[in-house]
Amino acid sequence: xxxxxxxxxxxxxxxxxxxxxxxxxxxxxxxxxxxxxxxxxxxxxxxxxxxxxxxxxxxxxxxxxxxxxxxxxxxxxxxxxxxxxxxxxxxxxxxxxxxxxxxxxxxxxxxxxxxxxxxxxxxxxxxxxxxxxxxxxxxxxxxxxxxxxxxxxxxxxxxxxxxxxxxxxxxxxxxxxxxxxxxxxxxxxxxxxxxxxxxxxxxxxxxxxxxxxxxxxxxxxxxxxxxxxxxxxxxxxxxxxxxxxxxxxxxxxxxxxxxxxxxxxxxxxxxxxxxxx
Amino acid sequence: xxxxxxxxxxxxxxxxxxxxxxxxxxxxxxxxxxxxxxxxxxxxxxxxxxxxxxxxxxxxxxxxxxxxxxxxxxxxxxxxxxxxxxxxxxxxxxxxxxxxxxxxxxxxxxxxxxxxxxxxxxxxxxxxxxxxxxxxxxxxxxxxxxxxxxxxxxxxxxxxxxxxxxx
Numbered sequence: 467x468x469x470x471x472x473x474x475x476x477x478x479x480x481x482x483x484x485x486x487x488x489x490x491x492x493x494x495x496x497x498x499x500x501x502x503x504x505x506x507x508x509x510x511x512x513x514x515x516x517x518x519x520x521x522x523x524x525x526x527x528x529x530x531x532x533x534x535x536x537x538x539x540x541x542x543x544x545x546x547x548x549x550x551x552x553x554x555x556x557x558x559x560x561x562x563x564x565x566x567x568x569x570x571x572x573x574x575x576x577x578x579x580x581x582x583x584x585x586x587x588x589x590x591x592x593x594x595x596x597x598x599x600x601x602x603x604x605x606x607x608x609x610x611x612x613x614x615x616x617x618x619x620x621x622x623x624x625x626x627x628x629x630x631x632x633x634x635x636x637x638x639x640x641x642x643x644x645x646x647x648x649x650x651x652x653x654x655x656x657x658x659x660x661x662x663x664x665x666x667x668x669x670x671x672x673x674x675x676x677x678x679x680x681x682x683x684x685x686x687x688x689x690x691x692x693x694x695x696x697x698x699x700x701x702x703x704x705x706x707x708x709x710x711x712x713x714x715x716x717x718x719x720x721x722x723x724x725x726x727x728x729x730x731x732x733x734x735x736x737x738x739x740x741x742x743x
Numbered sequence: 744x745x746x747x748x749x750x751x752x753x754x755x756x757x758x759x760x761x762x763x764x765x766x767x768x769x770x771x772x773x774x775x776x777x778x779x780x781x782x783x784x785x786x787x788x789x790x791x792x793x794x795x796x797x798x799x800x801x802x803x804x805x806x807x808x809x810x811x812x813x814x815x816x817x818x819x820x821x822x823x824x825x826x827x828x829x830x831x832x833x834x835x836x837x838x839x840x841x842x843x844x845x846x847x848x849x850x851x852x853x854x855x856x857x858x859x860x861x862x863x864x865x866x867x868x869x870x871x872x873x874x875x876x877x878x879x880x881x882x883x884x885x886x887x888x889x890x891x892x893x894x895x896x897x898x899x900x901x902x903x904x905x906x907x908x909x910x
Contacts, residue, residue: 491806492788495767506811532800556876558791558854561800562807643875644789 467621470507471594475617477503483619484508485528488555488563489571508564513621516540522588522624527566532557534565544625545739546584546634546652550577553636556644569602570620572610572676575646579606579677581636582623583669584652590622599624603669606676631664632656633740637728638671641715647672648715649725651704653736655687661741663687673725674709682707683729692737701729749813753778754822762809769793771809772819780820780849784878791877794850795819801857803876820849823856831897832856832890841890843881850877855891864895 474481482501484490485508493499507513513528516537523544525534534540535551554560554568554577568578569589582589582602589602594617602623606612614620634654638647650671658664666687668680683703690696710721746761753776762771772778772795781804784792793805796818804817823830832855835841842848851874858865858873865873870891871884879887 487808487811488788488806491767491808494765495805496787506808508811556791557873558794558801558803558876559788559806561797561802 467510470505473505475594478616481505485567486563488559521627525565525623527620528564531560531563543628546636546654547581550581550636553638565623566620570612572606572612574609574676575672577671580669580671581652583677583679584654584667585625586667588624589620591618592621593618603679609675633736635732635735637732639724639728649673649721651729651732653732655736655740657740662689662691670708673721680704680707697730697733700733701726704729747810749810751812752816754818764810766809767805768807768809768812769804778819778821782846782849792847792850794853801854831901832894835894835897836890839886839890839893841887847879851887859895859898
């Protein structure tokens with residue numbers, strides 16, 4: 467770790483950090499990007515642990531997407547994360563790609579940033595002058611742009627412990643197997659004792675220049691019991707918070723229609739899961 | 744560009760090599776070691792024709808640098824048969840005709856090998872999901888899925904036979 471941070475500081479903007487390389491190597495070999503120095507951090511020991519510790523589920527940045535997908539604890543208690551992991555690219559890519567890479571690449575079509583928003587996660591960033599912890603939703607500021615400063619690496623993901631009163635899901639609409647999404651939505655609810663939504667987390671993928679927190683829909687849902695009309699209204703609010711652009715994956719109108727449909731489904735499913743204790 | 748020394752274990756054999764740091768693993772396997780059973784299908788990290796096992800897990804060897812394999816074990820299609828006898832999965836692809844042009848086959852077999860290691864009796868859905876990183880433009884996948892189910896049976900039979908011998 468020391469060595470990686472030292473090299474990163476030494477080469478500054480000339481250096482790029484590589485973890486699993488499943489986004490970076492395609493960029494390099496297609497000559498879409500080039501860097502004088504690539505620093506491979508995949509050999510750093512101990513940076514792939516997954517464990518519940520104190521108030522958080524801690525995930526080392528080098529945990530592969532496959533390790534997350536197959537982790538028993540995550541499958542049982544962090545459904546949105548489990549489901550999103552199983553929908554990223556294809557199994558071969560998931561065997562190399564890491565959670566840290568998926569988040570810090572800053573691609574608005576990558577799935578895990580939206581899940582981090584829904585789960586209200588925090589991120590640990592390490593630099594030569596120490597560590598800082600930030601909210602996951604402030605990490606990506608624009609397409610492929612993060613708050614990482616020169617010489618800093620994302621090292622740990624901290625997800626608040628799941629309780630029996632919580633439930634969530636990730637729904638992703640794709641055109642082809644293994645492809646990025648037209649739109650995707652991550653939802654996580656914590657209910658109170660009267661089955662009202664105490665805390666809602668909603669993150670959106672592929673419908674803006676960066677992953678988006680649907681903050682208005684979250685506050686609309688908080689304090690309510692979810693039924694069909696509430697879910698539909700919340701989905702409409704979610705669509706109003708999205709900022710998709712027309713591209714290869716569809717027009718703005720099409721993407722908003724897709725989002726409306728999967729958002730409603732995700733809200734209903736998450737509430738149903740939170741009710742089952 | 745200066746060369747980097749790497750040590751790998753390829754199909755069970757220790758290999759020491761010097762490679763350019765920018766060289767992809769698939770080019771190292773094919774050009775430096777002559778293991779041309781691993782194919783390059785798309786060059787864009789989509790098709791899975793280049794699938795090999797890295798420390799037992801199926802990965803795309805075109806989306807990894809050779810230097811990243813330092814200290815690791817690689818298995819390619821050439822490493823599956825033992826003493827001139829095809830691995831049960833290879834036999835299954837042959838018997839069930841899980842190929843037409845054959846270009847994607849080595850990748851298909853490596854992914855199937857990994858799948859059957861972690862799941863001895865996969866459902867059709869599990870097979871299809873696990874193959875989503877391996878593209879075939881000929882078969883429509885039906886015969887490939889059948890080959891993998893048959894491969895699972897052959898592996899089970901072989902293991903039972905071996906147990907009998909041990910007893």
